[in-house]
């Protein structure tokens with residue numbers, strides 16, 4: 001087990017000049033690389049990578065298909081281990097950390113036999129710190145908590161429905177509630193809005209931004225949508241084609257709360273173009289290699 005030496009990160013700047021300095025990043029990749037499989041058939045998904053994400057930051061990972069974005073999320077979640085190097089979460093090597101994580105994916109993955117409210121409350125039944133009081137609070141405080149969150153995402157009155165009675169966009173709203181109900185320190189989002197139409201997606205950007213501004217979890221968002229990354233994130237990490245390397249780590253300067261009108265501003269449009277050109281160049285370089 002390797003513990004992170006806080007001295008390693010002394011002097012590193014948090015993303016927001018107004019935020020109090022964070023002595024250690026919540027997430028740190030220290031020369032971490034990942035290959036799937038072994039020997040001749042091994043797939044080098046992620047090249048040797050250094051990355052720091054500070055508490056309260058909102059980082060979007062973008063890049064060509066197959067460049068290792070989801071691999072980074074899996075490494076942070078501890079679902080896989082780095083082939084070489086280290087991944088620290090909360091200052092400890094991943095797996096040993098005591099950090100509360102929330103997750104949402106492209107597919108809402110709600111349990112069909114549970115109501116929307118019970119789906120949303122599920123982490124409270126499982127996660128330490130909540131599960132001990134589950135029986136005592138599930139009909140009172142925890143139910144209230146679920147109802148409050150459902151109302152915030154526009155699902156007031158839908159708690160008694162089952163997932164199949166809701167549209168895809170409504171299910172994704174519920175899955176956001178489930179990801180947030182246990183007040184995670186770290187939120188891992190893998191293309192959570194990828195399957196939705198543009199208008200629903202834009203509505204959910206605003207909802208996610210509002211929820212993030214309220215409790216400021218650290219967010220790692222994987223997305224193919226450059227507008228989405230620039231709307232939501234404080235930092236956009238652009239990756240090369242496989243094996244993924246970080247090409248650019250771009251600060252997103254737009255004031256919050258951002259609105260859909262923000263996406264029409266020249267600075268926003270220019271950022272989107274710049275990122276798009278980088279990704280096109282990365283794809284072309286990969287094809288020519």
Ligand SMILES: Nc1ncnc2c1ncn2[C@@H]1O[C@H](COP(=O)(O)OP(=O)(O)OP(=O)(O)O)[C@@H](O)[C@H]1O
Nearest residue numbers: 036037043045064065066067068069070071072242
């Ligand atoms: N379990 C696995 N076994 C072998 N190869 C894998 C495995 N999982 C992912 N890969 C490969 O590793 C590379 C990175 O995959 P990853 O899912 O991280 O990419 P991604 O950037 O998230 O892709 P996309 O944008 O298409 O979702 C891809 O080439 C993928 O085919």
